[in-house]
Amino acid sequence: MAEHEEKAGESLMEKIVEKIHGDGSSSLSDSEDEKPLELKAKIYRLFGRERPVHQVFGGGKSADILLWRNKKISAGALGVATAIWVLFELMEYHLLTLICHGLILVLAVLFLWSKATTFINKSPPRLPEVSIPEEPLLQFASVIRLELNCSAATLREIASGRDLKKFLAIISGLWVLSIVGSWCNFLTLFYIVFVLLHTVPPIYEKYEDKVDPLAEKLTIEIKKQYAVFEEKVLNKIPKGLMKDKKH
Template identity: 50%
Template sequence: MAEPAEKTTAAPPADGVSEEAPPATATARGFRFLGEDKSVHKALGGGKTADVLMWKDKKMSAAVIGGATVIWVLFEVVEYNFLPLVSHVLIGTLAIVFLWSKATIFIKKSPPDIPEVQISEDLAVNIVQALRTDINQALGLLREIALGHDLMKFLGLMVALWVLSEIGSLCDFLTLVYVAALMLHTVPILYHKYQDKVDDFAGKAHVELRKLYEAFNAKVLSKIPRGPARDKKHE
């Protein structure tokens, strides 16, 4: 009688993780705002701006928040006007540098080294190209919504504009910009920290919204008469 074949067991990998077991992130996570393989940092562009918004460059992030807070306090709390503020800052800066330059003649020290600041052509072109891309995408989205290609985007835009108008009636533009700056520096990092919990809650809300939309579509939208479909043009 032949002996039973010996069972061979594969040696565990060096890192102690089974090759057959899928990674923890590959398990069913359901609905995800940014997609399965997209991080918050990548969604924000993945560059220096994303580093600032995600507090990877803490000094720059703190400087942006501090500067925005100072500007908001000066214009909203102290009620400084823009032109007087700029004029006073320039007067003070130029006076200090001018007196410092003159004082170095008497104390026999080298004058202050003021670097020559110029905007390079590449920087200006990159800024214009980035703005052009964003503006074209926004115009394309508005055109798609206006042509009625996507009802969900249309309803979402209407709700967003209504909410924006309500917020604008409660506060002025500068306060709105300041609140937006604070949210840009807090919401991404908080979402990154609690991403699984937020996605789980958003997934449940998404399912309920889909049910409501399907019911609304079946009872109302599907009963709206439409014109005859046009034949597609053949090349």
């Protein structure tokens, strides 16, 4: 009887241990199943963005135009920009000449229209009063002022020498922009940027799941090359005077 009770106790203990290990393994498996979900949620996005492309561009009417949410308005904006570029760049039209010719055409049409109504015994058309509202101009000036102040603050921070990586990035960007500026005039450059803003974001939004992995690989490679450059070149630059002043 005693041996039977001991065997029953041992079998009971083995069942309890197996149950504990089973629950532990199940909890571990559950945690392991949850980890891939967490990793899947942290997907690399271009430039480290955490918001959709539409919200990155402001999420308003300007974003709708750039991402072709309203195809008529987007096509109209791109068509107007193309017409302006063709007039001033290909046909070598001048801004003052265009304004004068436009005013001549509008005034001539309105004058002939008002004179034609007198021959057919009708009252002349009442021309609308044109006045520029003050509030939109003040808002536009305020936005320009804020952007200029932010740009000045950014340039001041870069020039202070606190962030070497940002300094090199800005210098490289300005150097590339100066080379591009030597190839074409400001109007052509503005038109190229305008066309890129109306073509690259919608294409990226459509194929972002394919572009982001490639961008991640490229970013990793750039970081590796920068680490090599920093180790071989930047770390050999003397920094004694600035550090002594700070300490």
